[in-house]
Amino acid sequence: MRQQFLTLLALSLSVGWGLSACNQNSANLESNKLTLTGSSTVAPLASEIAKKFEAEHPGVRIDVQTGGSSRGLADATQGLADIGMISRALKDSETEQFQSYAIAQDGIGIILESSNPVQSLSNQQVVDIYQGKINNWQEVGGEDAPITVVNKAEGRSTLELFLKYFQLTNSQIQADVIIGDNQQGIKTVSGNQNAIGYVSIGAAERDISAGVPLKLLSVGGVEASTETLQDGSFPLSRPLTLVTKETPSGLTKEFIEFAQSENVHDLVEAQNFVPISPQKLVQVP
Amino acid sequence: MWKPKTLSLFPLRNWFKYRKDFLLVWLLRGLSAIAGIVILLILGFLLREALPVLEEVGITAFFRDDSWNPGEKSYNLVPMIWGTGLTMMGAVLLATPLGIVSALFCHYYAPMPIASLYRRLIELLAGIPSVVYGFWGLVVLVPLINRLHPPGTSLLAGIAVLTLMILPTITLVADASFAKVPPEYLMGAAAMGLSSWGTIWQIVIPSAKSGLFTGVILETGRAIGETMAVLMVCGNVVQTPDSIFDPVRTLTANIALEMAYALDNHRSALFVSGLLLLGVIIVLAIAAELVDREAS
Numbered sequence: 001m002r003q004q005f006l007t008l009l010a011l012s013l014s015v016g017w018g019l020s021a022c023n024q025n026s027a028n029l030e031s032n033k034l035t036l037t038g039s040s041t042v043a044p045l046a047s048e049i050a051k052k053f054e055a056e057h058p059g060v061r062i063d064v065q066t067g068g069s070s071r072g073l074a075d076a077t078q079g080l081a082d083i084g085m086i087s088r089a090l091k092d093s094e095t096e097q098f099q100s101y102a103i104a105q106d107g108i109g110i111i112l113e114s115s116n117p118v119q120s121l122s123n124q125q126v127v128d129i130y131q132g133k134i135n136n137w138q139e140v141g142g143e144d145a146p147i148t149v150v151n152k153a154e155g156r157s158t159l160e161l162f163l164k165y166f167q168l169t170n171s172q173i174q175a176d177v178i179i180g181d182n183q184q185g186i187k188t189v190s191g192n193q194n195a196i197g198y199v200s201i202g203a204a205e206r207d208i209s210a211g212v213p214l215k216l217l218s219v220g221g222v223e224a225s226t227e228t229l230q231d232g233s234f235p236l237s238r239p240l241t242l243v244t245k246e247t248p249s250g251l252t253k254e255f256i257e258f259a260q261s262e263n264v265h266d267l268v269e270a271q272n273f274v275p276i277s278p279q280k281l282v283q284v285p
Numbered sequence: 286m287w288k289p290k291t292l293s294l295f296p297l298r299n300w301f302k303y304r305k306d307f308l309l310v311w312l313l314r315g316l317s318a319i320a321g322i323v324i325l326l327i328l329g330f331l332l333r334e335a336l337p338v339l340e341e342v343g344i345t346a347f348f349r350d351d352s353w354n355p356g357e358k359s360y361n362l363v364p365m366i367w368g369t370g371l372t373m374m375g376a377v378l379l380a381t382p383l384g385i386v387s388a389l390f391c392h393y394y395a396p397m398p399i400a401s402l403y404r405r406l407i408e409l410l411a412g413i414p415s416v417v418y419g420f421w422g423l424v425v426l427v428p429l430i431n432r433l434h435p436p437g438t439s440l441l442a443g444i445a446v447l448t449l450m451i452l453p454t455i456t457l458v459a460d461a462s463f464a465k466v467p468p469e470y471l472m473g474a475a476a477m478g479l480s481s482w483g484t485i486w487q488i489v490i491p492s493a494k495s496g497l498f499t500g501v502i503l504e505t506g507r508a509i510g511e512t513m514a515v516l517m518v519c520g521n522v523v524q525t526p527d528s529i530f531d532p533v534r535t536l537t538a539n540i541a542l543e544m545a546y547a548l549d550n551h552r553s554a555l556f557v558s559g560l561l562l563l564g565v566i567i568v569l570a571i572a573a574e575l576v577d578r579e580a581s
Contacts, residue, residue, distance in 0.1 A: 040545075066545070067545045067546075068545040068546035069546070070545075070546045070547065070548050071545060071546070074548055145435070146435045146436075148431070148435055148436035148437070153521065153542040153543055153546070154354075154355060154356060154542075154543050154546065154547075154551075155356075155543055155545075155546025155547055155548075155551070156546055169357070170354065170356060170357075171352060171354050171357060175522050176435075176436035176438070176520060176522065176532055177436055177438045177520045177521065177522065177532060178520065178521035178522055178523075178532075178534070178542070179521070180516070180541070180542050184423075184517065187423055187424065188423070188427075188438070191423065191424055191427060191428045191431075191437075192427070192428060192431050192435075192436065192437055194431075194435055194436075195436070
């Protein structure tokens with residue numbers, strides 16, 4: 001009996017050992033494989049670029065995974081990914097740790113349901129709405145209806161950029177709905193006439209042209225569109241960035257150069273992002 | 286050790302037959318060991334990931350801090366415990382009577398063809414992926430509630446969607462446990478001239494009680510664990526709700542919303558909520574076991 005028990009224990013331990021050993025990530029195992037992880041805003045563009053890159057370089061495999069900008073940075077630090085994707089510029093505290101290469105520009109637009117009569121909001125009004133000081137559309141020229149404030153979940157770079165631009169902290173915001181990704185935000189606002197939210201302009205324009213009842217408000221007096229993003233006048237914008245821990249070499253370097261080249265401008269535009277003009281490029285050393 | 290029970294003239298001919306038994310037993314032992322170990326590994330993993338923040342801020346911080354703002358180092362989980370508890374209780378309170386009544390209808394009152402169609406429908410309901418319920422809730426239910434009382438994404442929406450999702454569980458389990466009521470009981474009741482409602486109330490329900498309890502515990506487990514649908518319709522604002530129209534965030538939704546974006550202590554704190562959920566599920570499993578033991 002006792003011996004049986006011991007055998008069983010030994011067997012189970014060895015199985016457990018085997019299972020936990022499967023945990024290790026296999027990035028970088030082969031030199032012709034690249035792993036990119038990070039922001040869900042950058043990922044669709046990165047996978048399109050990766051497809052084109054793979055087509056031009058037979059035998060190369062590029063794996064793109066989402067999980068947010070924070071994951072992109074964490075994975076690049078730990079070496080789980082060759083390249084991290086973040087949907088913002090590096091913070092000052094991070095520039096020493098990482099090399100960054102912008103591949104496109106995206107803006108954050110404030111969205112309302114299309115039948116909402118409000119045509120524009122000043123920055124102060126947006127701040128007051130998000131802080132709960134204004135909670136009826138009547139106060140900003142709309143109908144007599146309570147405002148549904150849609151905010152992003154903690155850790156999203158869209159949230160960070162929004163907070164930074166409007167000089168808010170997350171705990172000041174009095175939200176009615178908290179959402180995860182762009183699509184959930186668009187679904188929530190398009191289904192609620194009294195909602196206000198903010199999403200990536202690229203995603204919003206794509207859905208508006210597909211007939212989703214939404215409209216984009218201007219921010220700081222500048223219309224929210226890919227044109228104003230392109231000429232740099234739209235204030236609430238962010239670079240979509242690839243980051244690496246070390247100075248890129250080999251395949252990593254080739255891929256980053258490719259992602260910044262004019263070869264991919266059609267892909268960038270197809271995703272409703274704005275290509276970075278060549279003089280703004282950070283050169284790969 | 287194994288010994289053949291009967292001696293045959295050619296013992297080796299039967300060697301494989303007995304050997305097979307021996308192999309099967311060890312195969313089964315191995316497989317069940319794997320199943321058990323997976324759970325222990327998960328528990329261990331949760332503990333390991335949760336430990337850093339537990340060591341740093343202590344367990345009381347999760348109940349005493351001012352708010353849930355991991356970026357600003359406060360980790361109060363209480364509003365989300367309320368969120369999980371209230372959505373679960375609301376859904377279980379609604380789904381249990383509905384489920385039992387519809388199982389009774391299906392089993393005793395509905396004509397054969399309707400009953401079998403009805404059963405198929407309920408099974409179909411059980412098979413719909415949760416994200417579909419969530420999507421339906423977001424585009425249909427939430428705007429409806431919004432017209433009643435903004436913002437629409439609310440505790441009520443969560444309860445309604447969850448009720449729909451756990452209804453098939455309790456209905457199917459109740460149906461199965463009614464099927465296990467011995468037919469002699471029903472014949473006896475008929476012989477004594479009990480009305481059909483009297484038979485159900487006095488005889489069927491008491492004798493199917495343990496099955497019904499198991500059903501309730503199963504549906505509770507499903508209600509607690511549900512993530513996607515709840516995430517889409519509940520609004521996810523971290524607050525203790527004052528009314529049924531207030532948005533809430535559940536523990537599962539909290540993990541799903543923030544895990545991908547969380548680092549260090551924030552990530553660790555999310556594992557604490559996972560640990561809490563696992564704890565509740567373990568308590569439920571023990572409760573189910575006790576109810577079962579008492580009944581038999």
